[in-house]
Amino acid sequence: MTDRIYPSAKPAGANPPASTNGATNPAFPATKAQLYGASRPQYRPQPKPQRYRRSCCCSCILWTIILVIALVFLAAIAGAIFWVLYRPQRPTFSVTTLRISQFNVTRSKDGSSSRLNSKLDLAVSTRNPNKKIVFGYEPITVSASSNGVGIGSGTVPAFVHERKNTTLMKASVTSAGTELDSSSASSLSADLKKKSGLPLEIEMDTKVQVKIGSLKAKKVGIRVSCNGIQAVVPKGKGKSADYS
Incomplete structure (x- = not known):
């Protein structure tokens, strides 16, 4: 039987892997996402605006109702005084x-x-x-x-x-x-x-x-x-x- 010679699995001139003991990792360039995150301003939540218009409208309606009630009350008083003074009767x-x-x-x-x-x-x-x-x-x-x-x-x-x-x-x-x-x-x-x-x-x-x-x-x-x-x-x- 003749002997067969097999080539080596390692290519010639290949560098051995770097040792992990005490060796530093190589530096890679920053990605686009990292660059965008660094330049984007930090989000700050804004306070909700107060609804001054709605409160003003409610105040106007309330004062209008109070005014109408006051006028009706005054008219009732005036009518009562008129009735007491004149006692009107139809002909x-x-x-x-x-x-x-x-x-x-x-x-x-x-x-x-x-x-x-x-x-x-x-x-x-x-x-x-x-x-x-x-x-x-x-x-x-x-x-x-x-x-x-x-x-x-x-x-x-x-x-x-x-x-x-x-x-x-x-x-x-x-x-x-x-x-x-x-x-x-x-x-x-x-x-x-x-x-x-x-x-x-x-x-x-x-x-x-x-x-x-x-x-x-x-x-x-x-x-x-x-x-x-x-x-x-x-x-x-x-x-x-x-x-x-």
């Missing part, structure tokens, strides 16, 4: 007399149209029960109706209603040739035949001004309604007829 109205001097419903022969001619004379009593309050009335519009059907209107002149005074107002409510629809004409004609009389409603519209000493309030509109009135049409004064 009263009542129809004392009402007389129908004319009430005619006429229809065309073909029944296509109807007309109303009427005249009512009435007196209304109004009383001012207040000791220190005066009422000033503008001209009053008086209107009369029966079951919702208008039968005339009139006016009462303006007047001043003095303290603790009762005033009698007189007015003539008229209608001259007012056209009526068929249902309204039939309703009025039927009511004329009733023994209980013609049901009437009286309404008065005006503006009134309240005066307390030298103080004058703003004028306000009012409406006075008087219901449940039954008026009997005298014989010969009321009729339902036809016209050509």
Whole structure:
């Protein structure tokens, strides 16, 4: 058998490994991450900003509520003082007399149209029960109706209603040739035949001004309604007829 010669595993000229006993590690250059970390400033947490705007808004709302409550309280005190000093009461109205001097419903022969001619004379009593309050009335519009059907209107002149005074107002409510629809004409004609009389409603519209000493309030509109009135049409004064 022939002997085989194997080459050495160590290449020629290879340096032996450095000894770890007492030898220093070689220095390597710094990486990019290390350089960036060295140059970056240190993070310092910032304190949260105080919410001055929200606290200011809450304060405004609180003061507004307090102001409103104070105004309501002062108004209640002023109202109580006014009530104790003046004891205000509203005036009263009542129809004392009402007389129908004319009430005619006429229809065309073909029944296509109807007309109303009427005249009512009435007196209304109004009383001012207040000791220190005066009422000033503008001209009053008086209107009369029966079951919702208008039968005339009139006016009462303006007047001043003095303290603790009762005033009698007189007015003539008229209608001259007012056209009526068929249902309204039939309703009025039927009511004329009733023994209980013609049901009437009286309404008065005006503006009134309240005066307390030298103080004058703003004028306000009012409406006075008087219901449940039954008026009997005298014989010969009321009729339902036809016209050509």
